Amino acid sequence: MLKTRVIPTLRSKDFSQVKGIGFDSWRRVGTVLPAIKVYYTREVDELILVDITATTEERQPDHESVAEFSAKCFVPLTVGGGIRSMAHITQLLRAGADKISINSAAYSHPKLIQEGSSRFGTQCIVASIDPRRMPDGSLQCHSHSHSSATPIDRHPAAWAAELEKLGAGEILIASIERDGTMQGYDLDPIGEVAAAVKIPVIAFGGAGSYEHTLQAVRDGGASALAATSIFHFTQQTPLEAKNHLAAHGVPMRWHG
DSSP states (O other): OOOBEEEEEEEEETTEEEEEETTEEEEEEEOHHHHHHHHHTTTOSOEEEEETTTTTTTOOOOHHHHHHHHHTOOSOEEEESSOOSHHHHHHHHHHTOSEEEESHHHHHOTHHHHHHHHHHOGGGEEEEEEEEEOTTSOEEEEETTTTEEOSSOOOHHHHHHHHHHHTOSEEEEEOTTTTTTOSOOOHHHHHHHHHHOSSOEEEESOOOSHHHHHHHHHTTOOSEEEESHHHHSSSOOHHHHHHHHHHTTOOBOOOO
């Protein structure tokens, strides 16, 4: 059985760490490197770092900053934002990233998932999906930091299944509406994606309590839990989240 992971998520903009609500209204909450150093001392399993403006501004990933961050990061580091080519993937992995998160480019260039996993292994490729609920209640995948609906009109679960076939090793599903609200994960799309694939599913968006993390695993079928606000704006910690999950019978990954 896979052991559940707790993965703090850092978003960067103009070299600063930022946080918003609904993938919007970003505000500066510090710098990236100190946060990485702090999280390493708090029993985290992995870290996710996403440049939220690289894709919309059509910038290349900042592999020099990633090299600086990875030198101080002693847990697996997933990097996303602005990745549009095999050259970008190669540069980031050489800079010290352990995994690459791809979202927007997968819609226009799905073979990038296939090529990346074929060259570097499926364990290196995380496919990210950002669903938004439409007025009729349906879910529509969005790209470019939620700013546009994707050209592929598919339910997130169907798209996740296709990404798995292309070679993605994990699916990161991030609820746009729940992002930053701390009202709990959106369990329905998480559960639907988890039922549609055999690879690990990382839930993201909405965690505000330890009970929310338990719900995402127990009721949503998530294999890992990504979160930001709960660890930035409350006294709750990754270690205590893991203790809560373990106390309810969830097998956890432990260090040391």
